[in-house]
Amino acid sequence: MSEPAISFVDLGFYYRPGHFVLRHLDAVVPRGTVFTILGPNGRGKTTLLHLLIGALTPREGALKVTGRVAFVPQLFQVSFDYTALDMALMGRARRIGLFSQPTKEDEAAALAALNRLGVADLADRPFHELSGGQRQLVIFARALVAEAEILVLDEPTSALDLENQSLVLDHIRAFAREDGLTVAMTTHHPHHALAVSDIALLMRGEGDYVTGSADEILSEDNLTSLYGVPLKRISYEHEGARQETIAPVMIAPRPRQGRPGDIPEKIGGTIR
Numbered sequence: 425m426s427e428p429a430i431s432f433v434d435l436g437f438y439y440r441p442g443h444f445v446l447r448h449l450d451a452v453v454p455r456g457t458v459f460t461i462l463g464p465n466g467r468g469k470t471t472l473l474h475l476l477i478g479a480l481t482p483r484e485g486a487l488k489v490t491g492r493v494a495f496v497p498q499l500f501q502v503s504f505d506y507t508a509l510d511m512a513l514m515g516r517a518r519r520i521g522l523f524s525q526p527t528k529e530d531e532a533a534a535l536a537a538l539n540r541l542g543v544a545d546l547a548d549r550p551f552h553e554l555s556g557g558q559r560q561l562v563i564f565a566r567a568l569v570a571e572a573e574i575l576v577l578d579e580p581t582s583a584l585d586l587e588n589q590s591l592v593l594d595h596i597r598a599f600a601r602e603d604g605l606t607v608a609m610t611t612h613h614p615h616h617a618l619a620v621s622d623i624a625l626l627m628r629g630e631g632d633y634v635t636g637s638a639d640e641i642l643s644e645d646n647l648t649s650l651y652g653v654p655l656k657r658i659s660y661e662h663e664g665a666r667q668e669t670i671a672p673v674m675i676a677p678r679p680r681q682g683r684p685g686d687i688p689e690k691i692g693g694t695i696r
């Protein structure tokens with residue numbers, strides 16, 4: 425079996441001595457899989473991503489990341505007047521070198537990546553004038569142009585409308601299934617995790633983690649106890665195939681046929 429893209433054993437990190445943000449954390453992420461990190465605010469998801477990209481160093485345990493990493497942060501700001509194409513070209517910086525000009529081949533690669541993400545028409549627009557979602561797609565293109573083997577994505581769908589969420593999830597799946605990339609990402613959306621992940625990590629608190637096959641880990645019980653609100657796995661049919669999604673039941677469901685408190689049997693499918 426090939427070496428995993430990411431592995432950590434007994435990983436621990438604190439910003440201030442004596443105040444561990446995460447501790448005794450173990451996971452193995454094989455190449456070409458999608459690894460999703462979930463947990464309530466402040467549990468250390470972003471801290472874990474920063475450890476993966478080498479911006480932070482473990483205080484305890486061992487962390488191994490094998491392959492070139494590209495990081496896509498949640499909000500990407502630039503203070504200079506770069507175009508979207510310039511931003512994508514920055515992914516080629518390693519090839520182009522500090523004082524050289526991009527070649528036609530570099531430009532073609534950057535345009536192809538923008539095209540794949542559906543934003544080639546924005547190539548000449550100033551990056552800082554783009555919407556949050558458009559910027560996100562351009563930064564994805566930059567990660568592709570960098571020919572990274574491991575993509576580390578901080579809440580990749582947070583700035584996106586529903587259509588673009590779906591598009592980005594499709595891209596994430598394709599990066600892993602078609603390009604063989606490994607994707608490590610955080611999300612506050614369990615249904616996104618279920619849609620794309622092979623492996624999930626639930627960060628329940630310091631020293632309290634669950635990791636393993638996403639389909640098994642993202643159970644109603646695990647998610648309900650993680651978030652403190654009831655969540656349901658919903659089975660439905662789409663284009664002739666059985667699918668599953670996850671939805672929170674944060675407010676009392678609307679009663680059907682005037683029966684107060686009646687939990688609907690169907691929300692486009694069957695609640696298990």
Ligand SMILES: Nc1ncnc2c1ncn2[C@@H]1O[C@H](COP(=O)(O)OP(=O)(O)OP(=O)(O)O)[C@@H](O)[C@H]1O
Pocket residue numbers: 439440445463464465466467468469470471472
């Ligand atoms: N630079 C820092 N210095 C000190 N403490 C920090 C720093 N960054 C984060 N923390 C603390 O570490 C803990 C974990 O933060 P982190 O941002 O990793 O959580 P998160 O799970 O990503 O949260 P969210 O879902 O809100 O983005 C929090 O208590 C936070 O206050």
